[in-house]
Amino acid sequence: LAPGGNSGNPIYDFFLGRELNPRICSFDFKYFCELRPGLIGWVLINLALLMQEAELRGSPSLAMWLVNGFQLLYVGDALWHEEAVLTTMDIIRDGFGFMLAFGDLAWVPFTYSLQAQFLLYHPEPLGLPLASVICLIKAVGYYIFRGANSQKNTFRKNPSDPRVADLETISTATGRRLLVSGWWGMVRHPNYLGDLIMALAWSLPCGVSHLLPYFYLLYFTALLVHREARDEQQCLQKYGLAWHAYCRRVPYRIVPYIY
Numbered sequence: 001l002a003p004g005g006n007s008g009n010p011i012y013d014f015f016l017g018r019e020l021n022p023r024i025c026s027f028d029f030k031y032f033c034e035l036r037p038g039l040i041g042w043v044l045i046n047l048a049l050l051m052q053e054a055e056l057r058g059s060p061s062l063a064m065w066l067v068n069g070f071q072l073l074y075v076g077d078a079l080w081h082e083e084a085v086l087t088t089m090d091i092i093r094d095g096f097g098f099m100l101a102f103g104d105l106a107w108v109p110f111t112y113s114l115q116a117q118f119l120l121y122h123p124e125p126l127g128l129p130l131a132s133v134i135c136l137i138k139a140v141g142y143y144i145f146r147g148a149n150s151q152k153n154t155f156r157k158n159p160s161d162p163r164v165a166d167l168e169t170i171s172t173a174t175g176r177r178l179l180v181s182g183w184w185g186m187v188r189h190p191n192y193l194g195d196l197i198m199a200l201a202w203s204l205p206c207g208v209s210h211l212l213p214y215f216y217l218l219y220f221t222a223l224l225v226h227r228e229a230r231d232e233q234q235c236l237q238k239y240g241l242a243w244h245a246y247c248r249r250v251p252y253r254i255v256p257y258i259y
C-alpha cells in the first residue's frame with residue numbers, strides 16, 4: 001500500500017491512491033502512465049492545433065511555433081531523462097489514485113495544451129523583438145531546471161563524480177548527504193523555480209489580453225507549493241536534524257528572498 005495514500009480519510013486516499021504499484025506481471029501501470037501517454041498525447045494535440053492553424057490561416061503563427069517548440073523541448077527532456085521519474089514522490093510514495101490516473105492520462109494532454117488551443121481561436125501577432133525576449137526567458141528557465149535536476153541526479157548516482165565532487169554538503173543520519181551549494185544552495189527547490197519560469201514563457205506568446213493562457217502558470221504554482229510542502233514533510237521525517245540545518249543554511253524554498 002502507498003504510504004502517502006492511506007491516511008484514513010477516504011476522499012484524500014481516493015485522490016492519492018491506496019495501491020502503490022498496481023501491476024500485471026512486470027507491467028507497472030503507474031510507471032507507464034506517469035510519462036509516456038500523457039506527454040506524447042500533449043505533443044500530438046499541440047501539433048494537430050499547429051496544423052489546423054496552418055490550414056485556417058495559410059501558415060502557423062510565430063506564437064504557435066514558440067508554444068509548440070517550448071513544450072516539445074519540455075516533453076523531449078522528460079522522456080530523455082525518464083529514469084529520473086523513479087525517484088519522484090509519485091513513484092515512491094503516492095498510490096495510483098485519481099490524481100495520477102486522471103492527471104497523467106487526461107489532465108496533462110488536455111489542459112497542458114491550453115496555450116496552443118487558445119492561439120487557434122485568438123491569433124496573437126508577435127514581433128521578433130518580443131519573441132526573442134520570450135525565448136530568453138525560456139532559456140533561463142530551462143538552464144535552471146536542467147542544471148538543478150542534473151546536479152541532484154548526478155550527485156545521487158555518484159557523489160564523487162567530478163561535476164559534483166567539489167560541492168559543499170551536509171551529512172545526515174541515514175548516510176545520505178544533502179547538497180548545500182550549487183543550485184541546491186540557492187533555494188531548496190531550484191528545479192521548481194526553473195519550471196515556473198518556463199511556464200511563464202509558454203504563456204507569454206499568447207499576449208496579456210486574456211487570463212486563460214495563464215491558467216497553467218497559476219495551477220502549476222499551486223501544485224508546486226503543495227508538492228514542496230509534502231516533500232518538505234517527508235525530508236524532515238527522513239533527515240530530521242540535518243534537514244533543519246539545511247533549512248537554516250538555505251532559508252528560501254522556491255524564489256530567492258521571496259518564498
Ligand SMILES: NC(=O)C1=CN([C@@H]2O[C@H](COP(=O)(O)OP(=O)(O)OC[C@H]3O[C@@H](n4cnc5c(N)ncnc54)[C@H](OP(=O)(O)O)[C@@H]3O)[C@@H](O)[C@H]2O)C=CC1
Pocket residue numbers: 087088089090145149152156176177178179180184188189191192195223227231234235
Ligand atoms: N510539469 C508538471 O506538471 C510537473 C513537473 N514537475 C517537475 O518534476 C521534477 C521532479 O520534481 P519532484 O519529484 O517534485 O522533486 P525533486 O526532484 O525536487 O526531488 C525532491 C527530492 O530531492 C532530494 N533532495 C532535496 N533537497 C536535496 C539536496 N539539497 N541535496 C540532495 N538531494 C536533495 C530529496 O530526496 P532524497 O534525499 O531521497 O534523494 C527530496 O525528496 C521537477 O523538476 C519538477 O519541477 C513536478 C511535478 C509536476
Ligand SMILES: CC(C)CCC[C@@H](C)[C@H]1CC=C2C3=C(CC[C@@]21C)[C@@]1(C)CC[C@H](O)C[C@@H]1CC3
Pocket residue numbers: 034035077078085088090098099100102103104107108
Ligand atoms: C489536479 C490534477 C488532477 C493534478 C494532477 C497532477 C499531475 C498532472 C502531475 C503530478 C506529478 C506530475 C509530474 C509530471 C507531469 C504532471 C504530473 C503527472 C512530469 C512527468 C512532467 C515532466 C517532468 O520532467 C517530470 C514530472 C514528474 C511529475
